[in-house]
Amino acid sequence: MNLGASQVAKSGSMPSSSSHGPAQQFPAGLRVLVVDDDPTCLMILEKMLRTCHYEATKCNRAEIALSLLRENRNGYDIVLSDVHMPDMDGFKLLEHIGLEMDLPVIMMSADDSKNVVMKGVTHGACDYLIKPVRLEALKNIWQHVVRKRKHVWKDIEQSGSVEDGKLQQQQPDDADYLSSANEGSWRNSKRKKDEEEDPEDRDDDTSSLKKPRVVWSVELHQQFVAAANQLGIDKAVPKKILELMNVPGLTRENVASHLQKYRLYLRRLSGQHQNALNGSFMGNPEATYGSISSFNDLELQAYAASGQLPAQNLAALQAAAFGRSATKSVVSPLDQRNLFSFETPKLRFGEGQQQHLSNSKQVNFLHGIPTNMEPKQLANFHQAANSFAINMPVGSHGSQGNSLMMQMAQPQSRSQIQNDINGSYVSRLPSSIGQPVVSNGTSRVLTRPVYNQVSQSSPVAGFSAQHSTDLSRNSFPLGGNSGISSLASKVIPREETTMQLKGSQGGSNYDVFSGQQQQHKSQDWSLQSSGLAFDTLQHANMRGNHDVSQSALVQQTFSSRDTIEQSRNSSVLPSVLLQQGFSSSGHSSSSSFGKGIFSGVEENGHRNMPNIGQQLNAYFTDTSPRVKAELLEGNFYNNILPDQYDQEDLMSALLKHQQEGIVTVENDFDFDGYPLDNLPV
Amino acid sequence: MERNQMHRRLANMKKSLLDQGFLDEQFLRLEELQDASNPNFVEEVVTLYYRDSARLILNIQQSLDNIPLDFAKLDGHIHQLKGSSSSIGDKKVKNECTKFHEHCHARNADRCMRTFQQLQKDYSILRNKLKTYFQLARQVGPIDMARRPK
Numbered sequence: 001m002n003l004g005a006s007q008v009a010k011s012g013s014m015p016s017s018s019s020h021g022p023a024q025q026f027p028a029g030l031r032v033l034v035v036d037d038d039p040t041c042l043m044i045l046e047k048m049l050r051t052c053h054y055e056a057t058k059c060n061r062a063e064i065a066l067s068l069l070r071e072n073r074n075g076y077d078i079v080l081s082d083v084h085m086p087d088m089d090g091f092k093l094l095e096h097i098g099l100e101m102d103l104p105v106i107m108m109s110a111d112d113s114k115n116v117v118m119k120g121v122t123h124g125a126c127d128y129l130i131k132p133v134r135l136e137a138l139k140n141i142w143q144h145v146v147r148k149r150k151h152v153w154k155d156i157e158q159s160g161s162v163e164d165g166k167l168q169q170q171q172p173d174d175a176d177y178l179s180s181a182n183e184g185s186w187r188n189s190k191r192k193k194d195e196e197e198d199p200e201d202r203d204d205d206t207s208s209l210k211k212p213r214v215v216w217s218v219e220l221h222q223q224f225v226a227a228a229n230q231l232g233i234d235k236a237v238p239k240k241i242l243e244l245m246n247v248p249g250l251t252r253e254n255v256a257s258h259l260q261k262y263r264l265y266l267r268r269l270s271g272q273h274q275n276a277l278n279g280s281f282m283g284n285p286e287a288t289y290g291s292i293s294s295f296n297d298l299e300l301q302a303y304a305a306s307g308q309l310p311a312q313n314l315a316a317l318q319a320a321a322f323g324r325s326a327t328k329s330v331v332s333p334l335d336q337r338n339l340f341s342f343e344t345p346k347l348r349f350g351e352g353q354q355q356h357l358s359n360s361k362q363v364n365f366l367h368g369i370p371t372n373m374e375p376k377q378l379a380n381f382h383q384a385a386n387s388f389a390i391n392m393p394v395g396s397h398g399s400q401g402n403s404l405m406m407q408m409a410q411p412q413s414r415s416q417i418q419n420d421i422n423g424s425y426v427s428r429l430p431s432s433i434g435q436p437v438v439s440n441g442t443s444r445v446l447t448r449p450v451y452n453q454v455s456q457s458s459p460v461a462g463f464s465a466q467h468s469t470d471l472s473r474n475s476f477p478l479g480g481n482s483g484i485s486s487l488a489s490k491v492i493p494r495e496e497t498t499m500q501l502k503g504s505q506g507g508s509n510y511d512v513f514s515g516q517q518q519q520h521k522s523q524d525w526s527l528q529s530s531g532l533a534f535d536t537l538q539h540a541n542m543r544g545n546h547d548v549s550q551s552a553l554v555q556q557t558f559s560s561r562d563t564i565e566q567s568r569n570s571s572v573l574p575s576v577l578l579q580q581g582f583s584s585s586g587h588s589s590s591s592s593f594g595k596g597i598f599s600g601v602e603e604n605g606h607r608n609m610p611n612i613g614q615q616l617n618a619y620f621t622d623t624s625p626r627v628k629a630e631l632l633e634g635n636f637y638n639n640i641l642p643d644q645y646d647q648e649d650l651m652s653a654l655l656k657h658q659q660e661g662i663v664t665v666e667n668d669f670d671f672d673g674y675p676l677d678n679l680p681v
Numbered sequence: 682m683e684r685n686q687m688h689r690r691l692a693n694m695k696k697s698l699l700d701q702g703f704l705d706e707q708f709l710r711l712e713e714l715q716d717a718s719n720p721n722f723v724e725e726v727v728t729l730y731y732r733d734s735a736r737l738i739l740n741i742q743q744s745l746d747n748i749p750l751d752f753a754k755l756d757g758h759i760h761q762l763k764g765s766s767s768s769i770g771d772k773k774v775k776n777e778c779t780k781f782h783e784h785c786h787a788r789n790a791d792r793c794m795r796t797f798q799q800l801q802k803d804y805s806i807l808r809n810k811l812k813t814y815f816q817l818a819r820q821v822g823p824i825d826m827a828r829r830p831k
Contacts (some may be wrong), residue, residue, distance in 0.1 A: 040765045042732040047714050047722060084760055110764035132707045132767045133712070 027142030028053035031075060034106070035065040035093065036082040041131065045080065048135045062088035069101050074216055076103060083109035083116065091123045098124045103652035108133055151257070216258055223247065224258060233266070343668045687821045694814050703807045708770030724815045730769045731808055737762045738801065745794055756785040756791065773803035
């Protein structure tokens with residue numbers, strides 16, 4: 001968390017405007033980061049921005065831009081980025097930024113074709129400018145900053161803060177966005193009571209006006225989700241959540257704005273799932289048909305109290321998961337984190353709408369992707385992914401994920417899952433075929449990461465369709481996702497199964513699946529790849545600060561080479577995870593956690609199913625590169641999956657997958673004693 | 682007087698470039714951006730453009746020499762060139778980039794090459810003209826470049 005971080009001294013080139021006191025009226029002094037590989041354009045843009053009295057920082061490489069943003073999270077108000085850049089696709093950068101920093105991003109390009117502009121919209125861009133960019137167009141970009149802030153304000157107000165005074169004084173991160181110069185005009189309009197400007201309070205503690213923008217790391221997000229779930233998503237109010245979270249330096253406003261985003265995210269997820277479900281069904285009749293039904297069963301079982309899943313399937317899955325999980329021990333925290341990170345970006349995005357849009361879009365794509373995964377497996381993955389995804393805020397530590405998982409896993413019984421985090425989320429799932437693991441909320445999260453996987457299997461289609469939609473959605477917008485996707489694309493599961501699992505691993509899974517699916521019609525879960533992915537993730541996770549438990553969770557899910565195991569494990573994990581709770585603080589906890597999970601699996605035969613999905617999701621999300629650039633560094637993925645997929649074509653890849661039919665993840669589940677083949681598709 | 686004449690010459694040069702379709706309004710907008718703090722802004726940008734685009738043009742040329750053509754790669758280069766040329770108001774090159782893009786899309790190697798040849802011609806013509814233009818502009822004095830002589 002960067003609560004303690006003081007506002008970045010983005011002194012930039014604008015002189016007095018940044019100083020305290022209303023030297024300049026908003027939007028003067030707006031801190032813009034412009035990223036473009038074309039030096040001519042960059043120079044012109046910088047000049048134009050200066051003419052608008054903005055503080056412009058130019059950057060010719062996306063990586064540099066990202067590191068600038070990361071080093072100085074509160075140092076910029078808005079980002080302008082070109083679409084076509086050599087080192088990183090502009091959309092990926094967009095996702096990263098959205099996930100990690102939640103800043104408004106405007107895309108630019110000489111390409112004005114509708115599909116590219118649409119891509120910008122779906123990825124969450126605030127605006128899309130066609131080159132050559134006019135000065136007039138730049139003059140108005142401040143509106144996006146205000147819009148985002150308003151979002152925060154609204155959130156705070158909606159939360160019904162008790163601390164009126166504080167509320168008035170503490171502007172949400174908005175305060176940090178604008179330079180002090182803006183406070184005069186902008187702030188006054190925003191603040192109801194407190195007319196005082198406190199430009200000098202930048203160094204105050206979090207309760208000051210200038211508190212630094214809160215970064216919703218995976219860990220933090222998990223805590224948030226846990227708290228929210230504890231209260232009941234519908235009843236959760238920022239104040240209580242804040243109290244439950246007990247995070248020093250976090251303010252009610254922070255929580256309020258985050259809560260709003262989260263709600264939007266969940267809403268979006270649930271909506272998408274429905275759409276996805278329908279979409280997938282239409283998309284791949286043959287692929288999905290059989291699977292759908294089976295998937296449905298699985299899903300139902302998983303989610304609904306009714307045990308529609310064939311007992312044998314569940315048992316098989318469980319056994320597989322269970323057996324496997326035992327082998328795995330530590331879930332890399334990173335994985336968990338990734339899971340959350342997937343989710344986080346979504347939640348963080350103030351533009352829930354946008355996110356939703358983009359997510360939904362993505363989801364739809366994935367949706368169609370046929371997966372060979374056994375529906376059940378997919379479902380599990382989905383669930384896992386969903387649950388985890390939700391839990392995993394970007395960058396937050398594993399703890400959050402744990403909490404999420406807890407929530408997800410909690411319902412040992414499927415019904416519980418239904419009650420998931422947002423209460424309503426889970427319930428959604430069961431209702432629809434292949435519903436995402438978590439209802440609205442969770443599904444959203446999970447689906448994202450899981451998307452890859454789920455979408456692939458047609459059986460899961462029902463579920464995956466929804467999930468995939470979400471997944472795709474989630475994955476895409478999320479910065480992490482993008483990262484993952486890219487990674488994922490690289491990682492081509494050696495074997496089909498591998499892909500499946502891999503796909504679920506957070507963002508990477510995403511791509512993985514898509515890529516794999518296309519290739520693997522056969523069901524051939526290669527645990528190896530999964531294992532590889534998993535291991536890598538582990539390492540990655542280790543790097544992160546995620547709770548071990550989280551990683552353990554992920555690990556367990558994937559540790560087993562067997563894909564089936566993974567799926568199974570994943571399912572098991574959630575329940576176990578819940579039990580383990582958020583405790584994980586160190587590696588030790590993770591291992592125990594993992595064990596716990598597995599044991600939980602045993603107990604919950606059916607319950608595990610959903611968990612698997614959840615776990616998978618978690619796993620996937622964890623791997624989402626978003627949060628951890630390192631994770632994405634591709635080492636992991638590269639090793640695991642061949643670089644078949646063009647990162648930029650993730651969507652198309654996914655689409656392709658869909659078309660190819662669901663990859664049968666389940667086909668090669670080699671759960672001990674429970675050959676996948678036996679599982680009904 | 683001398684100065685006025687130079688001003689007029691400068692203005693005429695610009696007008697003819699605009700009329701002939703070599704330059705578009707973007708160039709004028711760039712000139713509007715120029716101010717005392719940045720008296721040679723337009724010249725700097727144009728210089729940067731020609732430096733950077735030379736590399737792009739070379740890349741395209743090389744790509745065109747590789748048969749069979751990698752249309753995707755070509756399209757990428759051309760897209761970059763389009764962005765650059767449109768930023769400084771190089772109208773002809775920008776339009777040729779658009780055409781080239783369409784030919785790439787249609788995978789028409791022949792048309793691509795022909796369009797590129799035309800592009801190179803127009804690119805060079807404008808470059809030379811602008812060179813002269815800025816030489817004159819420097820003589821006239823940076824501040825007055827975009828304004829009418831007194």
